[in-house]
Amino acid sequence: MDTEDFIGNVFDADCPSRVLFARIGDKWATLVIEVLADGPLRFSELRKRVKVVTPKVLTHTLRSLERDGLLNRTVYPQVPSRVDYELTPLGQTLLPPLTALRQWAENNVSTMLRARDEYDEEQDAVTLGL
Amino acid sequence: MDTEDFIGNVFDADCPSRVLFARIGDKWATLVIEVLADGPLRFSELRKRVKVVTPKVLTHTLRSLERDGLLNRTVYPQVPSRVDYELTPLGQTLLPPLTALRQWAENNVSTMLRARDEYDEEQDAVTLGL
DNA sequence: CGGTATCCGGTTGGATACTG
DNA sequence: CAGTATCCAACCGGATACCG
Numbered sequence: 401m402d403t404e405d406f407i408g409n410v411f412d413a414d415c416p417s418r419v420l421f422a423r424i425g426d427k428w429a430t431l432v433i434e435v436l437a438d439g440p441l442r443f444s445e446l447r448k449r450v451k452v453v454t455p456k457v458l459t460h461t462l463r464s465l466e467r468d469g470l471l472n473r474t475v476y477p478q479v480p481s482r483v484d485y486e487l488t489p490l491g492q493t494l495l496p497p498l499t500a501l502r503q504w505a506e507n508n509v510s511t512m513l514r515a516r517d518e519y520d521e522e523q524d525a526v527t528l529g530l
Numbered sequence: 531m532d533t534e535d536f537i538g539n540v541f542d543a544d545c546p547s548r549v550l551f552a553r554i555g556d557k558w559a560t561l562v563i564e565v566l567a568d569g570p571l572r573f574s575e576l577r578k579r580v581k582v583v584t585p586k587v588l589t590h591t592l593r594s595l596e597r598d599g600l601l602n603r604t605v606y607p608q609v610p611s612r613v614d615y616e617l618t619p620l621g622q623t624l625l626p627p628l629t630a631l632r633q634w635a636e637n638n639v640s641t642m643l644r645a646r647d648e649y650d651e652e653q654d655a656v657t658l659g660l
Numbered sequence: 661c662g663g664t665a666t667c668c669g670g671t672t673g674g675a676t677a678c679t680g
Numbered sequence: 681c682a683g684t685a686t687c688c689a690a691c692c693g694g695a696t697a698c699c700g
Contacts, residue, residue: 416635417561419643425555427693431547443662455663457693469645480661481700490641497634500627505546511620513549515599557673573682585683587673610681611680 423468428453428461430498433487436471437495440486470494553598558583558591560628563617566601567625570616600624 424430428450435441435449447458462485465471470491476482487495554560558580565571565579577588592615595601600621606612617625 416639417564417632418557419639420631420635421555421560422557423642425551425557427548427552427555430551434547447662454694454696456665456695459663460693467646467649468642469649470642475662481663483662490638490645493638494634497627497630500630501550502547504624504627505550508620508623509546509549512553512598512600515620516597519597519599577682584674584676586675586685589683590673605682611683613682 432461433494434498436487440484443483559595562591563624564628566617570614573613
């Protein structure tokens with residue numbers, strides 16, 4: 401047979417994990433989701449709470465999250481215009497795993513950054529010591 | 531006072547969440563971590579299990595994870611050469627939250643992709659119907 | 661208020677070939 | 681076996697200005 405041998409846990413190019421990480425892997429998506437955890441916000445509020453994102457990039461982030469069914473965009477036809485963004489039920493189910501990650505970050509990122517500094521110092525030492 | 535007013539949950543530019551998402555947000559990092567969950571693997575094994583990553587990119591991913599103290603790189607001076615990669619204790623603490631995300635993905639990514647298709651169809655309809 | 665339009669630089673990641 | 685070297689296209693995200 402010309403199919404590949406089984407080699408344990410393989411992550412295919414289109415496996416769910418890859419899709420999800422491509423989705424939440426951009427710079428702003430998870431911040432937006434977490435900021436919306438407590439309820440709907442309008443565009444200008446989002447801009448204030450997710451700093452410091454330009455309107456173009458925030459718009460793109462919101463549109464792509466809407467496209468994926470993670471949030472709803474509601475336009476109130478009034479003057480001045482008002483647009484609310486809120487998590488969908490699907491989007492809300494993402495909150496617990498994201499919260500777990502945020503807690504890991506709060507507990508461990510400082511350690512990670514220290515390791516990073518040490519690594520860089522070693523590299524510098526090696527380079528200089530040649 | 532010229533400090534900004536408090537406006538609720540703000541994610542600063544250098545908050546732990548942002549650092550973590552910048553860290554795990556690249557295309558391969560989380561896959562590598564999960565593949566290493568069951569124990570150390572050598573370079574060629576990683577290449578087989580994390581498809582389809584080129585050696586240059588895999589090397590870069592591994593180096594940056596090593597830099598952040600999430601995995602160790604061990605060189606066995608023998609012929610042919612052998613290099614093992616394994617999670618550090620810190621790296622292992624990242625597994626539970628990543629597993630939670632993977633499970634979310636397995637349960638919900640199909641829904642997400644369906645929403646995506648529907649959104650695109652609507653957009654097409656709007657564009658064509660102008 | 662809630663966006664768009666345009667331009668642009670940096671980074672990411674892939675193709676390919678080569679090396680100790 | 682475990683990488684490096686080189687080149688390169690695409691995409692991401694930021695700056696700035698403008699619009700309904």
